[in-house]
Amino acid sequence: MLKIQEIREIIKLVDSSSVDEFVFEQDDTKLKLKKHNGQTVVAQAPVAVQAAPVVEAPKAAAPAPAVEAPKAPExxxxxxxxxxxxxxxxxxxxxxxxxxxxxxxxxxxxxxxxxxxxxxxxxxxxxxxxxxxxxxxxxxxxxxxxxxxxxxxxxxxxxxxxxxxxx
CATH class of the missing domain: 2.40.50.100 (RNA polymerase II/Efflux pump adaptor protein, barrel-sandwich hybrid domain)
Known part of the structure; x- marks a missing residue:
């Protein structure tokens, strides 16, 4: 399992590069990063589980790992x-x-x-x-x-x- 700091570093590297899509798989972890219109989209989910929803990071904010449930009502x-x-x-x-x-x-x-x-x-x-x-x-x-x-x-x-x- 990747640590949050490792995921952040990968996101920064992908965001600053010309790479449009990045996929990393290790054991039961899968990390997939895609850039769309200058925004970075991040999803991480165990391979055995059905894919989690992809949440887009806002352009002004630093890109980040987003997994789990959709936005909470709060x-x-x-x-x-x-x-x-x-x-x-x-x-x-x-x-x-x-x-x-x-x-x-x-x-x-x-x-x-x-x-x-x-x-x-x-x-x-x-x-x-x-x-x-x-x-x-x-x-x-x-x-x-x-x-x-x-x-x-x-x-x-x-x-x-x-x-x-x-x-």
């Missing part, structure tokens, strides 16, 4: 919150499509709450994609100002999860 709420956000705040965004979890398990407290201080390597949440639990790091030092999604909510690639006031 997505418009998150976009409304994003518009209201202060321009001086850093957004921690979802690096993939999946399910947002604020804690490592239902009995544990949340990784972070509003007002908590975080460092660059602080784990702020988990995003589950294809039965893999991916720990999401803050990547900045600062204070959590707002949590933009609910526990168990489906999130899209690039969807803001947290707002952080950088220190």
């Amino acid at each position: 997505a418009p709420k998150a976009e409304k919150k994003e518009v209201v956000a202060d321009a001086n705040l850093h957004k921690i965004t979802s690096p993939m499509v999946g399910t947002f979890y604020s804690a490592p398990n239902p009995e544990s407290p949340a990784f972070v709450k509003v007002g908590d201080q975080v460092g660059e390597e602080s784990i702020v949440c988990i995003v589950e994609a294809m039965k893999l639990f991916n720990e999401i790091e803050a990547e900045v030092t600062g204070e959590i100002v707002e949590i933009l999604v609910e526990n168990g909510e489906l999130v899209e690639y690039g969807q803001p999860l947290f707002l952080v006031k950088e220190a």
Whole structure:
């Protein structure tokens, strides 16, 4: 199974090249990248399972892996919150499509709450994609100002999860 960082690197390389289509298969993993009208389309699914829907990445945003279910109905709420956000705040965004979890398990407290201080390597949440639990790091030092999604909510690639006031 490819790590998310490896997938991101492959996407960047394909996006910056003149290659229009790229297919990678290894064991039960298949990664297929296609460019259409300057946009990169990404799909990754186990070979044994029926193909997952392909989600196109917007041209302005960095291309990213998109797998799993179609857009969640909650997505418009998150976009409304994003518009209201202060321009001086850093957004921690979802690096993939999946399910947002604020804690490592239902009995544990949340990784972070509003007002908590975080460092660059602080784990702020988990995003589950294809039965893999991916720990999401803050990547900045600062204070959590707002949590933009609910526990168990489906999130899209690039969807803001947290707002952080950088220190």
